[in-house]
Amino acid sequence: MCERCNYEKLMEGVGIRATKHRLAVLRILGNAPSPMTAQEVFDALKADRSINRVTVYRILESLVEGGVVDKISTGDRSFRYGLAPNDNHPQHAHFYCRLCGLMTCLPPESFRLPFGIPSPGLPGVVEKYEIRLDGVCHRCRPEKS
Amino acid sequence: MCERCNYEKLMEGVGIRATKHRLAVLRILGNAPSPMTAQEVFDALKADRSINRVTVYRILESLVEGGVVDKISTGDRSFRYGLAPNDNHPQHAHFYCRLCGLMTCLPPESFRLPFGIPSPGLPGVVEKYEIRLDGVCHRCRPEKS
DNA sequence: GAAAAAATGCAAATGAGTTGCATAAAAGGC
DNA sequence: GCCTTTTATGCAACTCATTTGCATTTTTTC
Numbered sequence: 254m255c256e257r258c259n260y261e262k263l264m265e266g267v268g269i270r271a272t273k274h275r276l277a278v279l280r281i282l283g284n285a286p287s288p289m290t291a292q293e294v295f296d297a298l299k300a301d302r303s304i305n306r307v308t309v310y311r312i313l314e315s316l317v318e319g320g321v322v323d324k325i326s327t328g329d330r331s332f333r334y335g336l337a338p339n340d341n342h343p344q345h346a347h348f349y350c351r352l353c354g355l356m357t358c359l360p361p362e363s364f365r366l367p368f369g370i371p372s373p374g375l376p377g378v379v380e381k382y383e384i385r386l387d388g389v390c391h392r393c394r395p396e397k398s
Numbered sequence: 399m400c401e402r403c404n405y406e407k408l409m410e411g412v413g414i415r416a417t418k419h420r421l422a423v424l425r426i427l428g429n430a431p432s433p434m435t436a437q438e439v440f441d442a443l444k445a446d447r448s449i450n451r452v453t454v455y456r457i458l459e460s461l462v463e464g465g466v467v468d469k470i471s472t473g474d475r476s477f478r479y480g481l482a483p484n485d486n487h488p489q490h491a492h493f494y495c496r497l498c499g500l501m502t503c504l505p506p507e508s509f510r511l512p513f514g515i516p517s518p519g520l521p522g523v524v525e526k527y528e529i530r531l532d533g534v535c536h537r538c539r540p541e542k543s
Numbered sequence: 544g545a546a547a548a549a550a551t552g553c554a555a556a557t558g559a560g561t562t563g564c565a566t567a568a569a570a571g572g573c
Numbered sequence: 574g575c576c577t578t579t580t581a582t583g584c585a586a587c588t589c590a591t592t593t594g595c596a597t598t599t600t601t602t603c
Contacts, residue, residue, distance in 0.1 A: 270580080270581085272568090272569090272581065272582090290559090291559075304582085304583090307560090307562090307582080307583070308582050310559090310561075311561095312581095326471040326472060326530075330475055330558080330559065330560095330590075330591075348521050348522060350522055359520070360519075374505075375493060375504070375531070376535050377495055377533045377535035377538070377539075378534050378539065379533040380533040381531075381532050381533070382530060382532065383528070383529070383530045384527065384529050385471075386520070387525055388522045388525040388526075389523050391521060394522075394523065415549080417549095417600090419550085437590080449551085449552090450551065452591090452592080452593095453550080453551050455591065455592075456550080456551080456592095457551095475559070475560070477591090544603105545602105547600105547603095548599105548600080548601070549599080549600070549601080550598080550599070551596105551597080551598070552596085552597070552598085553595090554593105554594095554596105555592105555594085556594095557591080557592070558590100558592100559589100559590100560587105560588085561587075561588070562585105562586085562587070562588090563584105564583105564584090564585095565582105565585105566584095567580105567583085568580080568582085569578105569579085570577105570580085571576105571578080572575105572576090572577080573574100573576090
């Protein structure tokens with residue numbers, strides 16, 4: 254998603270110390286074309302360092318708590334993580350392929366909620382929202398693209 | 399959500415035999431004010447019959463497959479089930495309270511996607527979509543309603 | 544009413560995520 | 574610089590919604 258973000262500053266701006274591992278996690282998420290599962294992040298990290306699975310979960314949790322990373326739910330029972338929307342990356346919807354599990358970011362223009370201060374009619378105070386389109390991606394359906 | 403649906407016909411219309419258990423599941427979902435977890439359905443069933451948890455899962459799976467019931471993901475790691483949108487019940491968004499886990503249906507007018515045939519720009523064929531607002535419901539925040 | 548098909552039950556497995564506690568690394572004080 | 578305190582990481586074991594395999598009903602079909 255991003256290339257030229259200063260991840261150190263991003264993290265420390267929200268009071269998260271930028272350790273090597275954390276920086277690596279954030280860089281992986283930042284360079285990923287689509288939101289990743291914790292497992293995928295873990296596998297990517299293992300490629301060039303030794304790290305524990307639990308640590309990855311804890312780092313992701315911190316980043317989400319700090320608002321730097323977004324935790325997105327899917328049709329399967331796992332979560333995906335991606336850079337949170339910010340000035341450079343507007344909020345956007347996702348497409349989820351129920352066959353291969355790939356989650357794709359959709360252009361922000363396409364599906365955006367008319368949003369702002371929580372409407373008084375709502376049952377609570379809204380902190381974030383998700384729009385997810387579920388279906389089958391082109392790669393997963395051979396016939397009649 | 400619904401009161402006067404003919405659940406037998408609804409099920410058999412999509413080729414699902416209407417057994418006692420299945421009918422009971424569908425009735426429970428139909429009368430529920432908000433989507434329920436499998437566990438909640440199970441507990442409701444246990445009140446007046448003997449049924450196995452696995453059976454509940456399998457029934458829900460069939461109903462989802464038949465398109466009669468919708469399976470909705472949440473901020474936690476479980477799914478909620480509710481009557482699928484149909485002629486009487488238009489598609490609608492949900493509000494999810496991250497504290498108590500309550501999931502509320504929002505009026506269909508409020509958040510609807512400009513939707514129709516899958517746009518050619520999308521990475522796949524869309525079968526359904528979810529809009530979920532996450533936050534904290536009024537009951538869960540004492541101060542400043 | 545018997546054979547075949549479908550539904551249900553039971554026990555055990557799965558797998559993403561979490562917790563508790565021990566160890567290592569970084570931050571502060573002097 | 575050392576020592577104390579805090580924070581981050583590692584390891585093992587646990588949780589809990591959901592799934593799977595297989596045995597046992599129950600329903601359908603002939």
